[in-house]
Amino acid sequence: MNDLSFVLVIFFVTLGPIKVIAAFAQLTSQLPDGERRALALRSTLIATAVGFLILFIGDNLRQNWQIASPDLLLTGGVLLLIGALEAVKNAQHAPAPDAPPTSAKGLAMSPVTFPIIITPYGIVALLLFAAVAGDTRTFLTGVFGIFLGMMVADFLAMIFARQLLGFIHAGTLMAFGWMIAVLQAALAIHAIMSGLQQYGVVPGPLPVVP
Template identity: 35%
Template sequence: AFVFTIFMVTLGPIKAIPGFYAQAKDMEAADARALAFKGTLLALAISLVIALIMPVVQASWRVTTDDLRIATGILLFMSAYQILANDTTAPSPDAPTKYPALSPVAIPVIITPWGAMAILMAMGLAGDNAELAKTVIILLFVIMGLNLVGMLFAKRIVELVGVVSFKLLGWIFAVLQAGLAVHVFVHALENWGVISSSS
């Protein structure tokens, strides 16, 4: 439940939908659908690389799960502050590129820096437990599936719900994200013995 929540906040459709809408609102429907599929597949591939390969690099650099908790907490808090302070719910799409499905759709609309850190932290929490690691991978597929559905219907959703409603939802999620940031940060400090769990 914790991993799903943090994935929803950092990688989920609440951020992907408005970001994709800003990128694809002037496209033909067929082109927007193709972009959504390509962007989702690339984001899924990148997520799997982060989940399955980067832990090896992490281990070689002697970066612990608690180190990742601290880093993730900092990035989550910075992201939440950006949303609350700058009146935005998603990374602003970059200028059009040669491969828009990769950038800006896969990165940073779907996979944000704090989302990448969340994946690494989740795999770190799974550790050597194959079942937990499998669950993390399954959750990544679920989140990317939700992103795809959200992007396919992004124009209808934004037109139906309205930009203001998305901003309100973004603020609510930003507050939750700030709380998650504090939670993972404090938990790492407890594990390091800097503070006691009763404090």
């Protein structure tokens, strides 16, 4: 858990740009380019500020409420698994899309920042890595650096969402979505098993994620 390469994988799955492209393109299909770019920038700044607060303030709340790392592992694992199952279900039975809004007013906070950019399991991941970091500021700085990089990737994904959808075949993007869902389910099981192992329910160390 205290490996930055593992942080990168978790953040890519929970906060990465793959899930942003289609959702943002559909939501802003009726908006002019200027409003779409402004919405992407505003939402990215809000999401970055939220991530900063979670990493550096939310962890203090976790400590005050005496929530241990194994608790977060189990909670994050359950949320990751639920999210993965919902992604697979939605891919098989796509719901009828709502009519896209014709104005960007009120969209920055919801649904763009929450839940398109910042997902519930992304919040748990931020809290978890803040808990793992503890007083190790170097690791915490690395976590925040990776988070910032993911926010930049999300911003670029929103800015170029229409071009990307024109370049990438819809089936290819769907396949990537399934791949992310499978990785998310595997990470969910790993998190749950790690939490159970820390509680002593599962004996022995878990295999190290490369």
